Structures are given as C-alpha cells and as structure tokens.
Amino acid sequence: MICTCPVPLEGQEHRAAYTLLAWALHRLHGFSGRLVLSRTPEGKPFLHDFPKVRFSVSHCTGMVACAVDCVETGVDIEAVRPYSERLTYRCLAPVEREQLLGDSREREEAFFRFWTLKESYGKALGTGLGYPLREVSFHLGDPPKSNVPGYFFIQKVINKKFILSVCKKGIPPEQTVTVLRHLPERIGGITYEDGSIAKPEGFG
Amino acid sequence: MFEQLKEMIRNYVQVADEDIHRDSRFVEDLGFNSYEFMCLVGEVEDEFDIEVEEREAAKIKTVQEALDYIATLTEE
Numbered sequence: 001m002i003c004t005c006p007v008p009l010e011g012q013e014h015r016a017a018y019t020l021l022a023w024a025l026h027r028l029h030g031f032s033g034r035l036v037l038s039r040t041p042e043g044k045p046f047l048h049d050f051p052k053v054r055f056s057v058s059h060c061t062g063m064v065a066c067a068v069d070c071v072e073t074g075v076d077i078e079a080v081r082p083y084s085e086r087l088t089y090r091c092l093a094p095v096e097r098e099q100l101l102g103d104s105r106e107r108e109e110a111f112f113r114f115w116t117l118k119e120s121y122g123k124a125l126g127t128g129l130g131y132p133l134r135e136v137s138f139h140l141g142d143p144p145k146s147n148v149p150g151y152f153f154i155q156k157v158i159n160k161k162f163i164l165s166v167c168k169k170g171i172p173p174e175q176t177v178t179v180l181r182h183l184p185e186r187i188g189g190i191t192y193e194d195g196s197i198a199k200p201e202g203f204g
Numbered sequence: 205m206f207e208q209l210k211e212m213i214r215n216y217v218q219v220a221d222e223d224i225h226r227d228s229r230f231v232e233d234l235g236f237n238s239y240e241f242m243c244l245v246g247e248v249e250d251e252f253d254i255e256v257e258e259r260e261a262a263k264i265k266t267v268q269e270a271l272d273y274i275a276t277l278t279e280e
Binding site: 010013043058091115133 | 217218219231232235237238239242243246258259260261262263265
C-alpha cells in the first residue's frame with residue numbers, strides 16, 4: 001500500500017507520517033495496540049515483532065507519505081520549489097544534470113523528481129542517502145528507469161505540487177497511490193515504543 | 205560553534221532558538237527531512253570550510269553528533 005495525505009500544522013510532519021503508517025498497518029494487517037519500532041545499525045526503521053512487514057515513511061512541509069510492503073521499499077515526497085544548485089553537483093550524476101532543462105518551474109520539477117527517486121532508493125536499500133549518490137542515475141519517464149538492477153520505481157505528482165517516488169526491490173511497485181484528504185484518526189489505537197538497534201534476518 | 209549551527213538550523217526549520225538542544229534529533233525533534241538536512245550539510249561545509257561525505261552525513265542524528273563531526277574535520 002502506498003498512501004499520502006496533507007498535514008496542516010508545520011512542524012508535526014514527522015509524527016504525522018507515523019500516524020499515517022499506523023493507519024496503513026491497521027488497514028493492511030489489522031495491527032493494533034503497541035508496536036515496537038526498532039532500527040537497523042544503518043538507521044532503517046522496522047517493526048521489532050513483525051520484521052517481515054517492510055515500510056517506509058516520508059514527510060515534507062505540508063505532506064506525509066508511507067509505503068507498506070513485504071519486500072524492501074522506500075518512499076519520498078517533496079514539494080516542487082526552488083532547489084539548491086549546490087546539491088545538483090553533490091547528488092546528481094552528469095547525465096541527470098543534463099536533464100535539468102526548460103524554464104525554472106520545469107527544472108525545479110525535474111530536480112525533485114531526481115531527488116525523490118534517489119531518496120526512495122536509499123530508503124529501500126536501508127542506507128538513506130549514505131550511498132554514492134552520483135553513481136546511481138535515473139532517466140525520467142513513466143516509469144522512471146535507473147542503472148541499479150533489481151529495483152523498480154514509480155513516480156506521481158500529488159495535488160499538483162508534490163512529487164512522490166516509490167522504490168521497490170524485485171518487482172515494480174503498485175501504481176495506485178491512496179491520497180487521503182486529511183490525516184486519519186489513529187485506528188486500532190496503535191502507539192509506538194522505541195526499540196533497540198538490530199538487524200533482522202533478511203534485511204539487506 | 206553551537207550558536208553558529210543553531211542559526212543555520214533555523215534557516216531550514218521553524219523552531220525557536222531555545223528549543224534547539226545539543227541532544228536534539230534533526231528528524232524527530234527539529235523536523236528536518238533528508239533534503240533539508242543535505243542543504244544544511246552544504247551550508248555547514250561552506251561555513252566551516254570542510255567537506256562532508258554522504259555516508260558520514262547519514263550517520264549524524266543529533267546536533268551534538270554534528271558538532272562532534274565538524275570538530276573532527278576542523279581539527280585536521
């Protein structure tokens with residue numbers, strides 16, 4: 001399941017992302033009550049008691065997103081806006097910088113398409129942005145294509161101003177993105193408890 | 205250095221100066237996402253004339269860890 005929704009209060013996005021995740025976990029798996037959130041040594045979150053349930057969350061000002069799956073998955077959402085030129089040299093491969101064309105709005109959209117794809121890949125990989133960013137390159141399209149074998153991507157424009165990218169290992173992500181109108185109520189009374197640093201079996 | 209870093213942090217997230225502590229986590233407490241954090245990394249590099257590797261940046265979770273990392277690079 002891939003879902004996203006707006007968050008009206010700035011500064012609450014991180015917590016809201018996990019509220020959205022709780023809703024998705026309850027809908028998909030019937031989870032309720034206390035869930036222990038652990039992290040791998042690289043920082044990837046997982047459910048201590050349900051490590052085979054893979055998930056990813058993302059937030060930006062005004063929106064949150066999550067993806068829940070049975071294989072490694074990563075999601076990222078960003079608003080299209082003026083970007084840091086410095087980051088294009090830090091994070092984009094030359095072939096990607098060549099695709100930053102057109103007027104400022106088109107370049108901004110292209111940049112955040114690349115950025116969210118790289119972030120979604122890093123989350124699926126389990127490293128976040130701690131991988132050689134310029135060595136992984138994308139060609140924008142539907143679906144986006146990358147030079148990393150075995151990982152598949154989708155990308156959607158949400159509410160006309162946000163770019164959502166999802167990465168999935170092994171098979172393409174589902175095309176349907178559930179866009180909620182507002183942050184759901186906590187269904188199933190799910191609360192989170194901080195767990196330990198660990199690496200479950202099967203994690204990359 | 206702590207005051208300098210706080211000022212830079214406030215360029216990216218709406219948080220009061222008194223709410224930024226050394227043990228504040230960039231994501232959970234200060235509300236950073238990865239894009240904002242990487243922009244902050246770039247600003248720190250310019251301010252302190254250092255170069256931060258992505259892999260090392262990904263390990264930094266708190267303000268104190270950022271200060272410690274900057275200190276190791278500026279001492280070299």
